[in-house]
Amino acid sequence: MVKEGTTDDARHGHCRDEVTITAVSTVAPALPVQEHRLPLSNLDLILPPIDVSVFFCYGDPAGGRSHHPATVLKAALAKTLVAYYPMAGEVVANAAGEPELLCSSRGVDVAEATADGTLLRDLRLGLPDESVEPLVPKKKAGVMSVQVTRFNMRQAPSSRCTVVGCTFDHRVCDAYSFNMFLVAWAAAARGSSAPPAPSFHRSFLAPREPAPLSCTAGNLADRLFVPVSLAPALPDTAATNRIYCVSADDVAALQASAGSGRTKLEAFTAHLWQLYAKAAAASRRQQQSCCMGVVVDGRTRLRRDGAMEAYFGNVLTIPYGVMGTDALRGMTLADVAGDVHRWVAEAATGEHFRELVNWVEAQRPEPTVARAYLGRGHGGEDAMACVVSSGMRLPVGEVDFGWGRPAFASYHFPWPGGAGYVMPMPSARGDGDWVVYVHAAPEVVEVMEAEPTVFRALEEANYLFD
Known part of the structure; x- marks a missing residue:
């Protein structure tokens, strides 16, 4: 389920390195989830409210076709969020002022971006402040945000490539957990069988x-x-x-x-x-x-x-x-x-x-x-x-x-x-x-x-x- 929208970034355009946000949508789970609250565990509570980003660079995902690869990613994301429904929620305060998860099917914000006239291979990725910052989303709400940036070189179609950047709230999951989510999301995009479902049993x-x-x-x-x-x-x-x-x-x-x-x-x-x-x-x-x-x-x-x-x-x-x-x-x-x-x-x-x-x-x-x-x-x-x-x-x-x-x-x-x-x-x-x-x-x-x-x-x- 995808809700379309725009942001100031989308209207005003360019970031560093000629990255332009062209659209922002919110992807909700493909099946509805009854709204409920999921307490964070005591080991979640030792984490401060900080976000972590990870990004992946690919060759030409569209195989020379014109459609934006975000189309595939958003459809797969909606399927994956059914099992990983907390990622589509938001962190709120409970009666004691502690953070906890509101599993509301709010969804994940997905920004689609282009980088016309720039080659990914020319970016100095070793200096992330200038090269990576425009490629990973700044999470404004929810648990997770995604940005899909396509590098379009009209004079050199073979140089097309895509960067998928993800930012998530560390209080909700660690790197091990987010790895599980990434593998499940990728499997859904390929049409492969889903890996084992995640467990949210706080009794552990x-x-x-x-x-x-x-x-x-x-x-x-x-x-x-x-x-x-x-x-x-x-x-x-x-x-x-x-x-x-x-x-x-x-x-x-x-x-x-x-x-x-x-x-x-x-x-x-x-x-x-x-x-x-x-x-x-x-x-x-x-x-x-x-x-x-x-x-x-x-x-x-x-x-x-x-x-x-x-x-x-x-x-x-x-x-x-x-x-x-x-x-x-x-x-x-x-x-x-x-x-x-x-x-x-x-x-x-x-x-x-x-x-x-x-x-x-x-x-x-x-x-x-x-x-x-x-x-x-x-x-x-x-x-x-x-x-x-x-x-x-x-x-x-x-x-x-x-x-x-x-x-x-x-x-x-x-x-x-x-x-x-x-x-x-x-x-x-x-x-x-x-x-x-x-x-x-x-x-x-x-x-x-x-x-x-x-x-x-x-x-x-x-x-x-x-």
């Missing part, structure tokens, strides 16, 4: 009654999260956004240097932590400590029988470590990776996730925040902070709307916090390379780009369509 994350005394103070949950009223103000720091390629060889070399038993993500995080220490030491702010966090998914930790594989929502925690810049710079990569492994493993347990559910219950209705975001050392001093969130499970090859796998894909998450945010995902090429979205202080980006390996420029002209 229900607090224990009565909650053990250890669930309120002094435990790991209490060390990783804090009520907002007790949290220090976030620093107002400048940030730079970049998208890099990390080659499969560099990933393997980092893992080898990190020592036996360390994952690729642990090795990558250790390397990044040391780069942050180098940047902090050179910064005019003279920060003496660096805080590094890692987002950990809890589905398999809570239920080893696979019962939560289809669970849709947030099942996350964010362990972190703090270390002095001089200590970090003087350690081997293996020693730093060992420290990352220690605090990640401490949080990657079912018991921690159960205690976190109960800890949040004890704080409600006051909101909470992850300490990893706050940029504080052990003594309360300012610390340069970063959070790593793995997007390596994004099944890029399965986000095929009938036009083949994407030529390029990346997250886009220029969040307002003072901490950096780094999100690696598999290259759309399927060759073992990583595409890494970086939101970090300018001095950190300078250090990344000064090193001879690991964080490499995309060299878009060759990377996208060679």
